[in-house]
Amino acid sequence: MGKIDIIKQKKCEGGIVMTVHIGAEKGQIAPMVFMPGDPLRAKFIAETYLKDPKEVTSIRGMLGFTGTFDGKDVTVMGSGMGMPSMGIYSYELYTEYDVESIVRIGSCGSFQEDVRVRDVIIAMGASTNSNFASQYGLPGTYSAIADPQLFMKAMENAQEKNLPVKAGNILSSDIFCDNDPNSWMKWAMMNVLAVEMEAAALYMNAARLKKRALAILTVSDSLVTGALTTAEEREKTFTDMMELALSLA
Ligand SMILES: O=P(O)(O)O[C@H]1O[C@H](CO)[C@@H](O)[C@H]1O
């Protein structure tokens, strides 16, 4: 636990850097990756929970760290905000780094009165208003769902920790500042618990590539009550979610 060694970024010419977005060498990323949207949340998690964390990528400031948790190799890396950003990083991690599982560690805005600020949500499914699935040319509407094994393990571990969690459908939205301030109510009517901006792309990439994915979220604000948390609280204090996610390693 503690200070982070910085591994120097290698140049692409040597064929060492695998992608234009991720500066790590193959082998520097663990098979299981934990992905907050915020790269500074990734740094906080690495410094707080990992043994011998090393910075393995920082291209575009999207920090990633590899270390061990409970004796197991893990990587924690930011995904950035939104489905295009999560789409790029998760695809490259799965395809270029042989990553098997990605667990998103995100914040979200509640749509339901009984889903309160700081509650932890495990996203069984991610509805979306994005066009991400159109790339597959499907003759219908795709249901983006979590990996069942990761989901069940997260539920069991939460119970063992005596951590109350809410499991259900979330909305992965392309829009943070909506022109229609009431549009969320239609999703709320369908018992969607909360809104974030990445899980659906992660779940679709995982499904397409036969990999595993799960999103665990902490409620950072409520569209129902207007309650809010600060940027610093979102970066450093959602520790129940962080610890539950890392328990999946
Ligand atoms: O806190 P993170 O993980 O970034 O998640 C949420 O916060 C950002 C918006 O503030 C979006 O990325 C949304 O999904």
Ligand SMILES: O=c1cc[nH]c(=O)[nH]1
């Ligand atoms: O309201 C919110 C809070 C976090 N993330 C979102 O996308 N929306």
